[in-house]
Amino acid sequence: MHIPDGFLSAPVAAAGYAASAAVLALAVKRSGQTLEERQVPLLGVTTAFVFAAQMLNFPVAMGTSGHFLGAVLAAVLLGPLNGCLVFAAVLTLQCLLFADGGLTALGANFFNMGVVGGVGGYALFRLATALLPRSRRGFLFAAALASWISVVASASACAVELALSGTVPLGLVLPAMGMVHAIIGIGEAVITVATLSVILAARPDVVGEWRGPSPVLLVGETSS
Amino acid sequence: MTARNRASVPALDPRAKIVAMVAALILCVSTPAQRYTTFAAYFAVLVAAFALSGVSARVLARRLLAVLPMMLLCAAFIPFLHHDTVGGGYSLSFGGLHLSRSGLLVLWNIAIKASLGVALVTLLNETTPFPLLLRGLEQLRCPRLGILLLGFCHRFLFVLRDEALRMKRAADARGFQGRWLWHAPVVGRMIGALFLRGYERGERVYLAMASRGFNGGMPAAETPPALAPADRVFLGGALAVFLVLRIALP
Numbered sequence: 506m507h508i509p510d511g512f513l514s515a516p517v518a519a520a521g522y523a524a525s526a527a528v529l530a531l532a533v534k535r536s537g538q539t540l541e542e543r544q545v546p547l548l549g550v551t552t553a554f555v556f557a558a559q560m561l562n563f564p565v566a567m568g569t570s571g572h573f574l575g576a577v578l579a580a581v582l583l584g585p586l587n588g589c590l591v592f593a594a595v596l597t598l599q600c601l602l603f604a605d606g607g608l609t610a611l612g613a614n615f616f617n618m619g620v621v622g623g624v625g626g627y628a629l630f631r632l633a634t635a636l637l638p639r640s641r642r643g644f645l646f647a648a649a650l651a652s653w654i655s656v657v658a659s660a661s662a663c664a665v666e667l668a669l670s671g672t673v674p675l676g677l678v679l680p681a682m683g684m685v686h687a688i689i690g691i692g693e694a695v696i697t698v699a700t701l702s703v704i705l706a707a708r709p710d711v712v713g714e715w716r717g718p719s720p721v722l723l724v725g726e727t728s729s
Numbered sequence: 730m731t732a733r734n735r736a737s738v739p740a741l742d743p744r745a746k747i748v749a750m751v752a753a754l755i756l757c758v759s760t761p762a763q764r765y766t767t768f769a770a771y772f773a774v775l776v777a778a779f780a781l782s783g784v785s786a787r788v789l790a791r792r793l794l795a796v797l798p799m800m801l802l803c804a805a806f807i808p809f810l811h812h813d814t815v816g817g818g819y820s821l822s823f824g825g826l827h828l829s830r831s832g833l834l835v836l837w838n839i840a841i842k843a844s845l846g847v848a849l850v851t852l853l854n855e856t857t858p859f860p861l862l863l864r865g866l867e868q869l870r871c872p873r874l875g876i877l878l879l880g881f882c883h884r885f886l887f888v889l890r891d892e893a894l895r896m897k898r899a900a901d902a903r904g905f906q907g908r909w910l911w912h913a914p915v916v917g918r919m920i921g922a923l924f925l926r927g928y929e930r931g932e933r934v935y936l937a938m939a940s941r942g943f944n945g946g947m948p949a950a951e952t953p954p955a956l957a958p959a960d961r962v963f964l965g966g967a968l969a970v971f972l973v974l975r976i977a978l979p
Contacts, residue, residue, distance in 0.1 A: 509796045510758050511842020512803065518758075533874055545874070546938060549881020550889075550931030556882070557889040557927075558920045573920065582924075594878045598886070602859065604792045604850040607843065608751070609758050672835055673806045681806075692913045699917020700924065707925055 506574075506663055507599065508614055510607030514670035521613030521666070528620050529593055532586040548587060552594040555579055559595075574659065576622035577630060577652040578697050581714045582704075585627040592619035617662040626655030630714070641705065644715065645698045652697040653690040660686035743857050743865025744953070745960040749967035750853045756975040757845045762838035767978040768845075774970060775848050784855040792851055796843050803839055807832040859883050868953035889927050896923065 513521070555575045580588035596615050599605040606614045633647035664682040668675035701712065709715050760767055779786065854862065860880070867876045896919045905915060935943075956964070 507799070509799055509839070509843035510754065510846025511839050512799070515759060533872065536874075545877050546881050546935045547928070547931045549878055550885045550927050550934070552878065552882035553885035553889045554924050554927040556886055557893040558923060560890060560893055573916070590874075590878060594875070594882050597875075598879060598882060601850065601854055601862065602883075603795070604847040604854075605795055607758075607846045608754055608850060609846065667803065672839060673803050678806055695913040696917035696920060699914045700921040703918050703921025704924055707921075708928070711928055 506614075506617065506660060507596075507606030508610040508617075508663060508666070510609050512607070512670065512672050513610050513613055513666060517666050517670045518609050518613060521610070521616045523612070525593075525612040525615045525620065528589060528616075528624070532589040535586050536590065548583070548591060549594075551579070551583060552591045552598075555591055555595050556598065573696050574618060574622060574652075574656055574693055575697075576618055576659070577626040577648060577655045577693075578700060580623050580627035581630060581648055581651075581701065582712055584713050585624050588623045588627065589619050592623055613663075613666050617659045617666070621662045622655040622659040625658055626651045629654055634714070639716065641702075644705075645701060648701055649694040649698045653687075653694040656690035656693045657683055657686050660689075740959075741856075741963055742956055742960040743861045744868055745956055745964040746853055746857060747862070747865050747869060749964050750849050752968055753971045754846060754849050756971045757849070758842050760975055762834050762841075764978065767974055768841050770974045770978055771845055771971075774974070775845065775852070778852055779848070782852065782856050784852060788855060789848060789851050792847050793844060796847060800840060800843065804836055807836050885927070885930070888930070889923065892926060893919075893923055 555578075558573050558575055576588065576592060579591050582588075583591065593615055596606060596611060596618065600608055600611050600614075630647050630651035633650050634644060637643035637647055660682045661679060664673070664678045665675065667673045668678060704712055705715065757771055760771075779789070857865070860883075863876055863880055863883075867873070900915065900919065906912070
Protein backbone atom coordinates (compact mmCIF):
# COMPACT_ATOMS: atom_id res chain seq x y z
CA MET A 506 0.00 0.00 0.00
CA HIS A 507 3.09 2.21 0.01
CA ILE A 508 2.74 4.46 -3.06
CA PRO A 509 6.07 4.94 -4.88
CA ASP A 510 7.25 8.13 -6.59
CA GLY A 511 5.58 9.03 -9.86
CA PHE A 512 2.26 7.30 -9.19
CA LEU A 513 0.60 10.50 -8.00
CA SER A 514 0.07 13.71 -9.93
CA ALA A 515 1.58 16.87 -8.47
CA PRO A 516 -1.73 18.28 -7.08
CA VAL A 517 -2.60 15.00 -5.35
CA ALA A 518 0.88 14.63 -3.85
CA ALA A 519 0.81 18.27 -2.68
CA ALA A 520 -2.66 17.83 -1.17
CA GLY A 521 -1.42 14.73 0.65
CA TYR A 522 1.46 16.69 2.13
CA ALA A 523 -0.81 19.60 3.12
CA ALA A 524 -3.37 17.37 4.86
CA SER A 525 -0.65 15.38 6.61
CA ALA A 526 1.20 18.48 7.76
CA ALA A 527 -2.02 19.86 9.26
CA VAL A 528 -2.74 16.65 11.20
CA LEU A 529 0.87 16.30 12.35
CA ALA A 530 1.02 19.93 13.48
CA LEU A 531 -2.09 19.29 15.56
CA ALA A 532 -0.62 16.08 16.94
CA VAL A 533 2.66 17.76 17.91
CA LYS A 534 0.83 20.70 19.47
CA ARG A 535 -1.57 18.51 21.47
CA SER A 536 1.13 16.08 22.45
CA GLY A 537 3.15 19.04 23.69
CA GLN A 538 0.44 19.37 26.34
CA THR A 539 -0.13 15.72 27.18
CA LEU A 540 3.11 14.03 26.15
CA GLU A 541 6.25 15.15 27.84
CA GLU A 542 9.35 15.05 25.74
CA ARG A 543 10.60 12.64 28.38
CA GLN A 544 8.37 10.00 26.86
CA VAL A 545 10.08 10.23 23.50
CA PRO A 546 12.29 7.17 24.18
CA LEU A 547 9.19 5.08 24.81
CA LEU A 548 7.52 6.43 21.70
CA GLY A 549 10.69 5.65 19.77
CA VAL A 550 10.65 2.04 20.91
CA THR A 551 6.98 1.73 20.01
CA THR A 552 7.77 3.09 16.55
CA ALA A 553 10.49 0.48 16.17
CA PHE A 554 7.95 -2.12 17.32
CA VAL A 555 5.42 -1.19 14.62
CA PHE A 556 8.27 -1.32 12.13
CA ALA A 557 9.37 -4.78 13.26
CA ALA A 558 5.80 -6.09 13.48
CA GLN A 559 5.26 -5.10 9.86
CA MET A 560 8.09 -7.45 8.92
CA LEU A 561 6.15 -10.52 10.08
CA ASN A 562 4.14 -11.39 7.01
CA PHE A 563 0.96 -13.32 7.39
CA PRO A 564 -0.59 -15.49 4.73
CA VAL A 565 -3.72 -14.31 2.93
CA ALA A 566 -4.36 -17.07 0.47
CA MET A 567 -2.06 -19.50 -1.27
CA GLY A 568 1.07 -17.72 -2.32
CA THR A 569 0.16 -14.17 -1.46
CA SER A 570 0.74 -12.58 1.90
CA GLY A 571 -0.12 -9.31 3.52
CA HIS A 572 1.67 -7.62 6.30
CA PHE A 573 0.32 -6.15 9.46
CA LEU A 574 -0.49 -2.44 9.28
CA GLY A 575 -0.96 -1.76 12.99
CA ALA A 576 -2.61 1.68 12.70
CA VAL A 577 -5.51 0.81 15.00
CA LEU A 578 -3.25 -1.13 17.37
CA ALA A 579 -0.94 1.88 17.76
CA ALA A 580 -3.89 4.24 18.30
CA VAL A 581 -5.52 1.95 20.89
CA LEU A 582 -2.23 1.51 22.76
CA LEU A 583 -0.98 5.10 22.63
CA GLY A 584 -3.96 7.29 21.77
CA PRO A 585 -4.71 8.63 18.27
CA LEU A 586 -2.29 11.54 18.25
CA ASN A 587 0.71 9.59 19.53
CA GLY A 588 -0.31 6.86 17.11
CA CYS A 589 -0.08 9.47 14.37
CA LEU A 590 3.42 10.49 15.45
CA VAL A 591 4.47 6.85 15.51
CA PHE A 592 3.11 6.24 12.04
CA ALA A 593 4.71 9.36 10.60
CA ALA A 594 8.06 8.14 11.97
CA VAL A 595 7.54 4.59 10.66
CA LEU A 596 6.70 5.78 7.16
CA THR A 597 9.54 8.32 7.08
CA LEU A 598 12.03 5.66 8.13
CA GLN A 599 10.72 3.15 5.62
CA CYS A 600 11.05 5.79 2.92
CA LEU A 601 14.50 7.08 3.89
CA LEU A 602 16.11 3.78 4.90
CA PHE A 603 14.60 1.26 2.52
CA ALA A 604 13.12 3.42 -0.26
CA ASP A 605 9.78 1.79 0.61
CA GLY A 606 7.20 4.36 -0.50
CA GLY A 607 8.24 7.40 -2.50
CA LEU A 608 9.44 10.59 -0.84
CA THR A 609 7.08 12.70 -2.97
CA ALA A 610 4.22 10.36 -2.02
CA LEU A 611 5.11 10.34 1.70
CA GLY A 612 2.37 12.85 2.52
CA ALA A 613 -0.27 10.77 0.78
CA ASN A 614 1.02 7.55 2.31
CA PHE A 615 0.85 9.04 5.78
CA PHE A 616 -2.62 10.39 5.07
CA ASN A 617 -3.84 6.93 3.99
CA MET A 618 -2.33 4.88 6.78
CA GLY A 619 -1.85 7.29 9.67
CA VAL A 620 -4.87 9.56 9.25
CA VAL A 621 -7.51 7.48 7.44
CA GLY A 622 -6.33 4.18 8.96
CA GLY A 623 -5.17 5.35 12.37
CA VAL A 624 -7.34 8.33 13.31
CA GLY A 625 -10.36 7.10 11.32
CA GLY A 626 -10.01 3.61 12.76
CA TYR A 627 -9.64 5.03 16.24
CA ALA A 628 -12.82 7.13 15.90
CA LEU A 629 -14.67 4.00 14.86
CA PHE A 630 -13.14 2.09 17.77
CA ARG A 631 -14.39 4.73 20.24
CA LEU A 632 -17.84 4.62 18.68
CA ALA A 633 -17.92 0.83 18.90
CA THR A 634 -16.73 0.70 22.51
CA ALA A 635 -19.42 3.21 23.42
CA LEU A 636 -22.10 0.98 21.90
CA LEU A 637 -20.75 -2.40 22.95
CA PRO A 638 -20.78 -3.77 26.50
CA ARG A 639 -17.87 -2.56 28.60
CA SER A 640 -16.10 -5.86 28.82
CA ARG A 641 -12.91 -7.41 27.57
CA ARG A 642 -14.88 -9.13 24.84
CA GLY A 643 -16.56 -5.92 23.73
CA PHE A 644 -13.23 -4.10 23.76
CA LEU A 645 -11.60 -6.71 21.55
CA PHE A 646 -14.57 -6.85 19.19
CA ALA A 647 -14.44 -3.08 18.76
CA ALA A 648 -10.71 -3.32 17.98
CA ALA A 649 -11.35 -6.07 15.43
CA LEU A 650 -14.07 -4.09 13.67
CA ALA A 651 -12.00 -0.90 13.65
CA SER A 652 -8.87 -2.59 12.35
CA TRP A 653 -10.75 -4.38 9.56
CA ILE A 654 -12.33 -1.13 8.42
CA SER A 655 -9.04 0.77 8.79
CA VAL A 656 -7.34 -1.51 6.27
CA VAL A 657 -10.20 -1.32 3.78
CA ALA A 658 -10.44 2.46 4.22
CA SER A 659 -6.68 2.97 3.79
CA ALA A 660 -6.68 0.90 0.61
CA SER A 661 -9.71 2.77 -0.71
CA ALA A 662 -8.07 6.13 -0.01
CA CYS A 663 -4.99 4.86 -1.86
CA ALA A 664 -7.16 3.79 -4.82
CA VAL A 665 -8.95 7.15 -4.94
CA GLU A 666 -5.63 9.03 -4.94
CA LEU A 667 -4.24 6.86 -7.74
CA ALA A 668 -7.43 7.40 -9.74
CA LEU A 669 -7.40 11.17 -9.15
CA SER A 670 -3.86 11.16 -10.51
CA GLY A 671 -5.06 9.44 -13.67
CA THR A 672 -2.93 6.34 -13.01
CA VAL A 673 -5.82 3.89 -12.72
CA PRO A 674 -9.53 3.98 -13.54
CA LEU A 675 -11.52 4.51 -10.34
CA GLY A 676 -14.56 2.41 -11.23
CA LEU A 677 -12.44 -0.74 -11.49
CA VAL A 678 -9.67 -0.19 -9.03
CA LEU A 679 -11.80 0.82 -6.07
CA PRO A 680 -13.81 -2.43 -5.92
CA ALA A 681 -10.67 -4.48 -6.67
CA MET A 682 -8.58 -2.86 -3.92
CA GLY A 683 -11.56 -2.98 -1.59
CA MET A 684 -12.14 -6.67 -2.14
CA VAL A 685 -8.50 -7.71 -1.77
CA HIS A 686 -8.15 -5.65 1.37
CA ALA A 687 -11.40 -6.93 2.80
CA ILE A 688 -9.55 -10.26 3.01
CA ILE A 689 -6.25 -8.77 4.19
CA GLY A 690 -8.31 -6.84 6.76
CA ILE A 691 -9.45 -10.13 8.33
CA GLY A 692 -5.81 -10.98 8.99
CA GLU A 693 -5.30 -7.49 10.40
CA ALA A 694 -8.30 -7.86 12.71
CA VAL A 695 -7.23 -11.31 13.91
CA ILE A 696 -3.68 -10.12 14.60
CA THR A 697 -4.84 -6.96 16.34
CA VAL A 698 -7.13 -8.97 18.62
CA ALA A 699 -4.48 -11.61 19.38
CA THR A 700 -1.89 -8.92 20.09
CA LEU A 701 -4.23 -6.92 22.32
CA SER A 702 -5.33 -9.96 24.28
CA VAL A 703 -1.70 -10.93 24.96
CA ILE A 704 -0.96 -7.40 26.16
CA LEU A 705 -4.19 -7.21 28.19
CA ALA A 706 -3.30 -10.47 29.90
CA ALA A 707 0.25 -9.39 30.79
CA ARG A 708 0.29 -5.59 31.06
CA PRO A 709 -3.22 -4.06 30.86
CA ASP A 710 -1.75 -0.83 32.27
CA VAL A 711 0.02 -0.06 28.99
CA VAL A 712 -3.15 -0.25 26.87
CA GLY A 713 -4.10 3.42 26.89
CA GLU A 714 -7.74 2.86 25.95
CA TRP A 715 -8.45 0.00 28.38
CA ARG A 716 -10.78 1.12 31.15
CA GLY A 717 -11.11 -2.23 32.86
CA PRO A 718 -9.43 -3.53 35.98
CA SER A 719 -5.74 -2.71 36.43
CA PRO A 720 -3.24 -5.39 37.24
CA VAL A 721 -2.19 -6.07 40.78
CA LEU A 722 1.24 -4.50 41.13
CA LEU A 723 3.94 -6.83 42.24
CA VAL A 724 5.96 -5.80 45.25
CA GLY A 725 8.97 -3.80 44.15
CA GLU A 726 7.57 -2.87 40.77
CA THR A 727 7.35 0.82 40.01
CA SER A 728 3.85 2.06 39.49
CA SER A 729 4.54 5.00 37.20
CA MET B 730 22.44 1.59 8.34
CA THR B 731 26.09 2.20 7.70
CA ALA B 732 27.63 3.49 4.53
CA ARG B 733 29.31 0.54 2.93
CA ASN B 734 31.78 2.45 0.88
CA ARG B 735 34.53 4.93 1.39
CA ALA B 736 34.44 6.80 -1.87
CA SER B 737 34.26 10.56 -2.21
CA VAL B 738 30.48 10.97 -1.84
CA PRO B 739 30.31 9.91 1.83
CA ALA B 740 32.69 12.72 2.72
CA LEU B 741 30.22 15.35 1.53
CA ASP B 742 28.10 17.31 3.99
CA PRO B 743 24.74 15.54 4.52
CA ARG B 744 22.89 18.83 4.05
CA ALA B 745 24.27 19.21 0.53
CA LYS B 746 23.29 15.63 -0.31
CA ILE B 747 19.78 15.96 1.15
CA VAL B 748 19.02 19.18 -0.71
CA ALA B 749 20.48 17.83 -3.95
CA MET B 750 18.49 14.59 -3.64
CA VAL B 751 15.17 16.28 -2.88
CA ALA B 752 15.62 18.81 -5.68
CA ALA B 753 16.61 16.13 -8.20
CA LEU B 754 13.65 13.99 -7.13
CA ILE B 755 11.14 16.80 -7.54
CA LEU B 756 12.59 17.68 -10.96
CA CYS B 757 12.47 14.02 -12.08
CA VAL B 758 8.95 13.40 -10.87
CA SER B 759 7.63 16.62 -12.40
CA THR B 760 9.06 15.82 -15.85
CA PRO B 761 6.30 15.11 -18.42
CA ALA B 762 6.29 11.44 -19.39
CA GLN B 763 6.80 12.02 -23.13
CA ARG B 764 10.27 13.56 -22.71
CA TYR B 765 12.17 10.37 -23.34
CA THR B 766 15.52 12.10 -23.99
CA THR B 767 15.37 13.79 -20.60
CA PHE B 768 14.69 10.50 -18.87
CA ALA B 769 17.56 8.86 -20.74
CA ALA B 770 19.81 11.68 -19.53
CA TYR B 771 18.60 11.30 -15.90
CA PHE B 772 19.34 7.62 -16.21
CA ALA B 773 22.87 8.29 -17.48
CA VAL B 774 23.54 10.77 -14.66
CA LEU B 775 22.35 8.26 -12.06
CA VAL B 776 24.45 5.46 -13.54
CA ALA B 777 27.47 7.74 -13.28
CA ALA B 778 26.56 8.68 -9.71
CA PHE B 779 26.23 5.03 -8.71
CA ALA B 780 29.57 4.22 -10.32
CA LEU B 781 31.30 7.18 -8.63
CA SER B 782 29.88 6.50 -5.18
CA GLY B 783 30.42 2.75 -5.36
CA VAL B 784 26.87 1.94 -4.21
CA SER B 785 26.16 -1.64 -5.17
CA ALA B 786 23.54 -2.25 -7.83
CA ARG B 787 22.33 -5.29 -5.90
CA VAL B 788 20.90 -3.08 -3.14
CA LEU B 789 19.12 -1.03 -5.77
CA ALA B 790 17.77 -4.12 -7.53
CA ARG B 791 16.38 -5.50 -4.28
CA ARG B 792 14.57 -2.24 -3.57
CA LEU B 793 13.25 -1.97 -7.09
CA LEU B 794 11.73 -5.42 -6.64
CA ALA B 795 9.80 -4.08 -3.66
CA VAL B 796 8.10 -1.52 -5.91
CA LEU B 797 7.04 -4.19 -8.37
CA PRO B 798 3.73 -5.31 -6.73
CA MET B 799 2.33 -1.77 -6.80
CA MET B 800 3.48 -1.43 -10.40
CA LEU B 801 1.85 -4.72 -11.42
CA LEU B 802 -1.35 -3.66 -9.68
CA CYS B 803 -1.50 -0.51 -11.78
CA ALA B 804 -0.34 -2.36 -14.90
CA ALA B 805 -3.28 -4.73 -14.53
CA PHE B 806 -5.64 -1.83 -15.07
CA ILE B 807 -3.86 -0.36 -18.07
CA PRO B 808 -6.03 -2.25 -20.60
CA PHE B 809 -9.08 -0.59 -19.10
CA LEU B 810 -7.61 2.88 -19.20
CA HIS B 811 -8.23 5.42 -21.95
CA HIS B 812 -9.88 3.66 -24.86
CA ASP B 813 -8.23 5.99 -27.30
CA THR B 814 -5.45 6.25 -29.79
CA VAL B 815 -3.84 9.56 -29.08
CA GLY B 816 -1.65 11.27 -31.68
CA GLY B 817 -1.78 8.68 -34.42
CA GLY B 818 -1.13 5.94 -31.93
CA TYR B 819 -2.20 2.37 -32.17
CA SER B 820 -4.76 0.27 -30.45
CA LEU B 821 -4.25 -3.43 -30.06
CA SER B 822 -7.43 -5.04 -28.97
CA PHE B 823 -8.05 -8.55 -27.86
CA GLY B 824 -11.35 -9.67 -26.49
CA GLY B 825 -12.58 -6.19 -25.77
CA LEU B 826 -9.39 -5.12 -24.02
CA HIS B 827 -7.46 -2.27 -25.50
CA LEU B 828 -3.81 -1.48 -25.22
CA SER B 829 -3.78 2.19 -26.01
CA ARG B 830 -0.91 4.55 -26.44
CA SER B 831 -1.94 6.75 -23.55
CA GLY B 832 -2.37 3.67 -21.35
CA LEU B 833 1.18 2.61 -22.13
CA LEU B 834 2.35 6.15 -21.44
CA VAL B 835 0.82 5.94 -17.95
CA LEU B 836 2.67 2.68 -17.34
CA TRP B 837 5.96 4.12 -18.59
CA ASN B 838 5.43 7.22 -16.45
CA ILE B 839 5.04 5.30 -13.18
CA ALA B 840 7.75 2.75 -14.00
CA ILE B 841 10.48 5.26 -14.80
CA LYS B 842 9.62 7.73 -12.03
CA ALA B 843 9.31 5.07 -9.33
CA SER B 844 12.69 3.65 -10.40
CA LEU B 845 14.37 7.06 -10.43
CA GLY B 846 12.89 7.82 -6.99
CA VAL B 847 14.16 4.55 -5.53
CA ALA B 848 17.58 5.12 -7.10
CA LEU B 849 17.89 8.67 -5.69
CA VAL B 850 16.84 7.67 -2.16
CA THR B 851 19.15 4.64 -2.28
CA LEU B 852 22.03 6.84 -3.39
CA LEU B 853 21.45 9.15 -0.42
CA ASN B 854 21.03 6.57 2.32
CA GLU B 855 23.75 4.22 1.11
CA THR B 856 26.33 7.00 1.19
CA THR B 857 25.19 8.61 4.44
CA PRO B 858 25.09 6.88 7.84
CA PHE B 859 21.64 7.47 9.31
CA PRO B 860 22.82 9.51 12.35
CA LEU B 861 24.59 11.91 9.97
CA LEU B 862 21.45 12.08 7.82
CA LEU B 863 19.43 13.02 10.92
CA ARG B 864 21.97 15.65 11.91
CA GLY B 865 21.74 17.07 8.41
CA LEU B 866 17.94 17.19 8.65
CA GLU B 867 18.21 18.89 12.04
CA GLN B 868 20.61 21.49 10.65
CA LEU B 869 18.11 22.06 7.85
CA ARG B 870 15.62 22.96 10.62
CA CYS B 871 13.33 19.96 10.55
CA PRO B 872 11.16 19.75 13.71
CA ARG B 873 13.22 18.63 16.73
CA LEU B 874 10.58 16.29 18.13
CA GLY B 875 10.51 14.43 14.84
CA ILE B 876 14.30 14.16 14.65
CA LEU B 877 14.44 12.96 18.26
CA LEU B 878 11.75 10.35 17.57
CA LEU B 879 13.45 9.12 14.39
CA GLY B 880 16.75 8.89 16.24
CA PHE B 881 15.35 6.76 19.06
CA CYS B 882 13.41 4.62 16.65
CA HIS B 883 16.48 3.99 14.54
CA ARG B 884 18.44 2.96 17.62
CA PHE B 885 15.90 0.28 18.54
CA LEU B 886 14.90 -0.70 15.05
CA PHE B 887 17.53 -3.34 14.53
CA VAL B 888 17.24 -4.67 18.08
CA LEU B 889 13.52 -5.26 17.65
CA ARG B 890 13.92 -6.52 14.12
CA ASP B 891 16.36 -9.14 15.34
CA GLU B 892 13.93 -10.00 18.13
CA ALA B 893 11.17 -10.46 15.53
CA LEU B 894 13.41 -12.58 13.32
CA ARG B 895 14.40 -14.77 16.30
CA MET B 896 10.72 -15.37 17.02
CA LYS B 897 10.13 -16.20 13.40
CA ARG B 898 13.03 -18.64 13.41
CA ALA B 899 11.74 -20.27 16.60
CA ALA B 900 8.31 -20.66 15.02
CA ASP B 901 9.85 -22.09 11.83
CA ALA B 902 11.90 -24.54 13.88
CA ARG B 903 8.70 -25.80 15.48
CA GLY B 904 7.17 -26.44 12.10
CA PHE B 905 4.93 -23.35 11.90
CA GLN B 906 3.95 -23.03 8.28
CA GLY B 907 1.61 -20.09 8.27
CA ARG B 908 -0.04 -20.93 5.02
CA TRP B 909 -3.64 -20.05 5.78
CA LEU B 910 -5.54 -17.16 7.24
CA TRP B 911 -6.42 -19.11 10.39
CA HIS B 912 -2.73 -19.25 11.26
CA ALA B 913 -2.84 -15.48 11.77
CA PRO B 914 -3.52 -15.69 15.57
CA VAL B 915 -0.05 -17.23 16.00
CA VAL B 916 1.48 -14.18 14.32
CA GLY B 917 -0.72 -12.03 16.55
CA ARG B 918 0.62 -13.64 19.72
CA MET B 919 4.16 -13.22 18.42
CA ILE B 920 3.48 -9.53 17.84
CA GLY B 921 2.00 -9.22 21.34
CA ALA B 922 5.13 -10.74 22.85
CA LEU B 923 7.25 -8.48 20.66
CA PHE B 924 5.38 -5.43 21.91
CA LEU B 925 5.78 -6.40 25.56
CA ARG B 926 9.49 -7.06 25.18
CA GLY B 927 9.98 -3.83 23.26
CA TYR B 928 7.91 -1.77 25.67
CA GLU B 929 9.68 -3.11 28.72
CA ARG B 930 13.00 -2.47 27.05
CA GLY B 931 11.85 1.08 26.40
CA GLU B 932 10.93 1.54 30.05
CA ARG B 933 14.33 0.28 31.15
CA VAL B 934 16.09 2.54 28.68
CA TYR B 935 14.07 5.53 29.81
CA LEU B 936 14.84 4.85 33.47
CA ALA B 937 18.52 4.43 32.66
CA MET B 938 18.52 7.70 30.75
CA ALA B 939 16.55 9.49 33.47
CA SER B 940 19.02 8.31 36.09
CA ARG B 941 21.78 9.86 34.01
CA GLY B 942 20.03 13.20 33.93
CA PHE B 943 18.01 13.03 30.70
CA ASN B 944 15.21 15.60 30.87
CA GLY B 945 13.82 15.60 27.36
CA GLY B 946 16.40 17.56 25.43
CA MET B 947 19.37 16.34 23.55
CA PRO B 948 22.55 18.45 23.80
CA ALA B 949 21.81 21.53 21.74
CA ALA B 950 23.10 21.24 18.23
CA GLU B 951 26.07 23.51 17.71
CA THR B 952 25.63 26.21 15.10
CA PRO B 953 25.99 24.33 11.85
CA PRO B 954 29.25 25.11 10.04
CA ALA B 955 29.05 26.70 6.62
CA LEU B 956 29.20 24.33 3.66
CA ALA B 957 32.74 23.52 2.56
CA PRO B 958 33.79 24.50 -0.98
CA ALA B 959 33.58 20.87 -2.13
CA ASP B 960 30.00 20.65 -0.84
CA ARG B 961 29.05 23.87 -2.60
CA VAL B 962 30.52 22.62 -5.85
CA PHE B 963 28.66 19.31 -5.49
CA LEU B 964 25.35 20.96 -4.64
CA GLY B 965 25.65 23.59 -7.34
CA GLY B 966 26.73 21.02 -9.90
CA ALA B 967 23.92 18.58 -9.08
CA LEU B 968 21.26 21.29 -9.15
CA ALA B 969 22.62 22.72 -12.41
CA VAL B 970 22.76 19.33 -14.14
CA PHE B 971 19.22 18.33 -13.20
CA LEU B 972 17.79 21.80 -13.94
CA VAL B 973 19.41 21.89 -17.36
CA LEU B 974 18.19 18.38 -18.18
CA ARG B 975 14.70 19.20 -16.93
CA ILE B 976 14.37 22.48 -18.84
CA ALA B 977 16.62 22.33 -21.87
CA LEU B 978 16.30 18.82 -23.25
CA PRO B 979 13.33 17.91 -25.46
